[in-house]
Amino acid sequence: xxxxxxxxxxxxxxxxxxxxxxxxxxxxxxxxxxxxxxxxxxxxxxxxxxxxxxxxxxxxxxxxxxxxxxxxxxxxxxxxxxxxxxxxxxxxxxxxxxxxxxxxxxxxxxxxxx
Amino acid sequence: xxxxxxxxxxxxxxxxxxxxxxxxxxxxxxxxxxxxxxxxxxxxxxxxxxxxxxxxxxxxxxxxxxxxxxxxxxxxxxxxxxxxxxxxxxxxxxxxxxxxxxxxxxxxx
Numbered sequence: 617x618x619x620x621x622x623x624x625x626x627x628x629x630x631x632x633x634x635x636x637x638x639x640x641x642x643x644x645x646x647x648x649x650x651x652x653x654x655x656x657x658x659x660x661x662x663x664x665x666x667x668x669x670x671x672x673x674x675x676x677x678x679x680x681x682x683x684x685x686x687x688x689x690x691x692x693x694x695x696x697x698x699x700x701x702x703x704x705x706x707x708x709x710x711x712x713x714x715x716x717x718x719x720x721x722x723x724x725x726x727x728x729x730x
Numbered sequence: 731x732x733x734x735x736x737x738x739x740x741x742x743x744x745x746x747x748x749x750x751x752x753x754x755x756x757x758x759x760x761x762x763x764x765x766x767x768x769x770x771x772x773x774x775x776x777x778x779x780x781x782x783x784x785x786x787x788x789x790x791x792x793x794x795x796x797x798x799x800x801x802x803x804x805x806x807x808x809x810x811x812x813x814x815x816x817x818x819x820x821x822x823x824x825x826x827x828x829x830x831x832x833x834x835x836x837x838x839x
Contacts, residue, residue, distance in 0.1 A: 656831070658817075658829045658830055658832070659774070659827075660829075706773050706774070708774075718779065719774075719776065719827055721775070722773050723772060723773050724771070724772070724773050
């Protein structure tokens with residue numbers, strides 16, 4: 617079974633702190649994604665990566681950056697956390713381009729910024 | 731990118747079939763329809779996907795209309811554990827999945 621793990625289920629940080637959210641997948645997938653999920657807004661794509669050291673902006677990249685130094689690991693960085701970044705963060709991975717785009721999701725990290 | 735429209739919520743009696751509709755009238759010829767679900771406080775879970783033909787797996791069946799403008803996810807014998815938000819998704823142009831607001835399915839005893 618594909619496994620996508622996230623470093624924390626729950627996280628509380630203060631405004632202005634630098635926050636790292638880690639995601640690891642064990643299926644040698646080329647593509648990895650970071651989403652945030654907010655009530656009434658559904659899932660929104662923040663950043664994605666289709667290869668090591670490659671990254672692309674999603675729909676809402678402002679206030680975030682990412683790092684992909686190894687194929688299995690995709691990190692989301694909040695340079696200076698703000699209260700409007702309180703959200704559920706979901707990581708996903710997918711195999712390389714093909715006709716199918718099945719994504720596997722991690723359990724999520726619920727981040728609260730106070 | 732093709733968008734989807736789903737009812738906000740549905741109820742289903744335990745043991746009965748749950749039929750969840752989805753409209754995707756702007757879908758293009760090479761785009762797949764995916765269904766995911768999200769149980770409270772968990773990450774989304776893949777259910778099934780299809781292009782033109784009807785599909786079935788151990789979790790569900792997917793019926794796609796001939797013109798591909800709509801589809802129906804069928805859970806043949808819904809259980810309480812199937813209570814979740816169900817997302818009908820068409821692949822986006824960047825390789826990401828565009829999630830709408832989904833349908834909250836409540837399975838009741």
